Amino acid sequence: MLGKTYERENCSAARTLEQVGERWSLLIVRDALFRGRRRFVDFQRSLGLATNVLTARLDAFVAAGIMERGTYSSHEDHYEYLLTDKGRDLAPVVIALTAWGDRWGAPNGPPIVYRHTGCGGQVPAAMVCGRCDQTVQVESIETQPGPGAGTGTAAAGRGKSRGRRQPRAAAQSRPTRASRR
Amino acid sequence: MLGKTYERENCSAARTLEQVGERWSLLIVRDALFRGRRRFVDFQRSLGLATNVLTARLDAFVAAGIMERGTYSSHEDHYEYLLTDKGRDLAPVVIALTAWGDRWGAPNGPPIVYRHTGCGGQVPAAMVCGRCDQTVQVESIETQPGPGAGTGTAAAGRGKSRGRRQPRAAAQSRPTRASRR
Numbered sequence: 084m085l086g087k088t089y090e091r092e093n094c095s096a097a098r099t100l101e102q103v104g105e106r107w108s109l110l111i112v113r114d115a116l117f118r119g120r121r122r123f124v125d126f127q128r129s130l131g132l133a134t135n136v137l138t139a140r141l142d143a144f145v146a147a148g149i150m151e152r153g154t155y156s157s158h159e160d161h162y163e164y165l166l167t168d169k170g171r172d173l174a175p176v177v178i179a180l181t182a183w184g185d186r187w188g189a190p191n192g193p194p195i196v197y198r199h200t201g202c203g204g205q206v207p208a209a210m211v212c213g214r215c216d217q218t219v220q221v222e223s224i225e226t227q228p229g230p231g232a233g234t235g236t237a238a239a240g241r242g243k244s245r246g247r248r249q250p251r252a253a254a255q256s257r258p259t260r261a262s263r264r
Numbered sequence: 265m266l267g268k269t270y271e272r273e274n275c276s277a278a279r280t281l282e283q284v285g286e287r288w289s290l291l292i293v294r295d296a297l298f299r300g301r302r303r304f305v306d307f308q309r310s311l312g313l314a315t316n317v318l319t320a321r322l323d324a325f326v327a328a329g330i331m332e333r334g335t336y337s338s339h340e341d342h343y344e345y346l347l348t349d350k351g352r353d354l355a356p357v358v359i360a361l362t363a364w365g366d367r368w369g370a371p372n373g374p375p376i377v378y379r380h381t382g383c384g385g386q387v388p389a390a391m392v393c394g395r396c397d398q399t400v401q402v403e404s405i406e407t408q409p410g411p412g413a414g415t416g417t418a419a420a421g422r423g424k425s426r427g428r429r430q431p432r433a434a435a436q437s438r439p440t441r442a443s444r445r
Contacts, residue, residue: 194274226378
């Protein structure tokens with residue numbers, strides 16, 4: 084999709100944007116994840132997209148293994164589009180985009196809240212350390228070359244604090260964690 | 265930036281994409297967050313962007329309050345661009361994009377790993393419940409109208425499981441959590 088645009092980037096964020104960085108792509112994923120959309124006409128009604136644009140996005144998702152195409156009726160042109168595991172794994176991206184928009188672009192408050200089924204708690208996009216299991220602030224993140232490093236990879240660095248206030252998300256209170264579900 | 269494109273969407277993810285959804289926008293934020301880039305020429309060298317494209321992106325970031333423009337020398341045209349709190353708060357978005365690309369688009373392994381300073385643990389983008397503090401799988405997320413709901417807001421729904429395997433991120437082992445940093 085944006086392959087040629089980010090060609091010289093050896094970066095996983097860039098590779099993700101190559102597959103889901105086109106306009107409307109992540110909103111199509113959002114609709115599939117959280118609004119139960121499957122059929123072409125449902126996506127089209129929900130998003131108000133031109134047929135050619137929606138066709139291009141869905142075809143690209145199928146080609147990339149993000150969605151699978153099935154048929155929901157005997158009319159072979161009545162396709163439905165289902166997220167694969169690869170597609171469903173984009174949920175943290177959608178949630179992170181939503182959390183930022185809620186904080187910085189929702190003057191009337193969040194239009195939608197994501198809640199943990201059963202418990203009812205709100206689902207934010209916390210950054211949690213895989214080793215010590217603490218919530219991580221951006222000032223406490225360093226980058227290092229990984230096994231796939233090579234030409235075009237970022238030099239090691241860190242999120243510098245520069246004495247600024249902590250990002251609001253990181254500054255929010257977070258109680259002691261319980262066991263994982 | 266994409267305001268007119270997503271105009272009818274009352275959705276925080278769409279509002280975020282309006283501000284950072286243009287090509288290169290999130291990679292500029294990545295470079296500012298984790299590669300220490302500040303000066304126009306540094307972003308340009310790092311990303312290989314045309315001057316007019318980079319100018320448009322940085323100007324839009326300043327207009328949106330995502331970056332602040334300062335001068336780093338006596339030449340008034342030598343600007344540096346510093347992320348504001350609003351801009352730094354995009355870190356979870358960049359990390360979530362990176363985590364997905366690492367899992368699904370890095371055949372040689374991650375080019376870069378994000379590590380928690382000191383502890384050295386890898387920083388993933390876990391979805392954690394704000395109430396019960398458990399790691400949340402996409403199947404356990406419901407959406408509800410929030411205070412900013414109105415025309416164009418998604419109907420309530422949930423991430424349906426359809427009996428598929430759990431997304432790999434959610435299926436990863438996560439030990440009991442310690443206190444927050």
